[in-house]
């Protein structure tokens with residue numbers, strides 16, 4: 001059961017204070033304490049290896065010398081298609097990706113290039129592999145309780161028309177890395193090292209403005225000399241609050257919303273990573289979506305006279321951001337309806353991985369969704385999106401139902 005002791009709804013959360021290091025959590029703390037301190041405080045932290053010691057992945061995916069158990073992975077999962085990034089090939093603000101069979105990636109890993117000569121001398125990082133979706137019965141791990149209020153994965157588990165999720169496995173050799181970024185939709189992430197170690201560099205929300213070039217593009221590699229170039233990054237010295245931490249084997253790092261970060265594998269590393277959204281960051285996700293729509297509108301302002309310009313803006317928002325206003329609504333509606341079922345019909349509601357939502361948590365979730373729906377229906381773009389009014393269970397209807405219950 002994931003449950004909070006009291007419902008406390010804060011609309012205008014104060015900006016994150018600067019902190020000097022990433023706290024380490026060595027002993028179990030209460031769900032309530034984690035939620036208030038780190039989720040609502042939006043601050044990073046690291047849980048020690050005890051929090052993952054019972055996971056099957058930590059036993060079966062690693063050999064006695066602590067390196068990835070390539071033979072096991074090959075035998076069990078070798079047939080899977082996996083996305084693989086080339087760490088030396090920049091592709092826009094990310095790395096060039098290709099799809100390989102896991103068995104071929106593991107050949108590369110072993111240094112067997114007989115059938116794959118083009119992969120020789122490359123630094124290839126297997127990332128964003130939807131492992132749970134590919135092997136739902138394997139049970140490699142269970143999401144820790146602290147991360148169980150996960151609306152994003154709950155939504156995708158209950159969505160029937162399209163399949164997706166935000167649960168990933170990463171496998172990378174020493175030296176593989178992920179460029180500087182903030183996570184999709186400005187979600188939280190958590191990331192657990194099954195074997196190996198990672199170096200993380202973080203900047204708090206808002207500091208990215210000093211780490212962009214005159215066109216607004218984010219620095220790709222925070223360690224590069226380019227950042228010292230005053231003409232391209234004139235304000236880089238003004239960025240404050242940089243944090244650096246090494247995540248050891250078995251440890252889980254909590255990555256807060258809107259924090260930009262870069263990650264390096266210091267050794268051969270396997271990690272499990274989820275992106276997640278809940279009542280603690282949904283206001284950030286909404287604000288980011290609304291601001292992204294402002295940007296899209298500004299970018300195509302000169303075509304404003306075209307037919308259905310506002311509809312085109314939503315299409316572009318979905319293409320660039322992964323979500324439009326309708327999709328955002330479908331997401332929060334799924335969660336809200338499930339919380340209402342729990343409170344009104346006493347129905348047990350599972351969030352993810354068998355964790356159930358308690359009544360106070362359900363009320364808290366509804367408060368946060370109520371705030372978002374109010375923002376949505378008051379947004380100047382709301383009336384132009386005809387599909388809202390055509391829906392049977394439209395935002396104003398849902399808002400009324402929530403208000404009746406709270």
Ligand SMILES: O=C(O)CCC(=O)C(=O)O
Nearest residue numbers: 177178189191255263273
């Ligand atoms: O481990 C990595 O390479 C990247 C992980 C990451 O960016 C995240 O968990 O948010």
Ligand SMILES: [Fe+2]
Nearest residue numbers: 182183189261
């Ligand atoms: Fe990330």
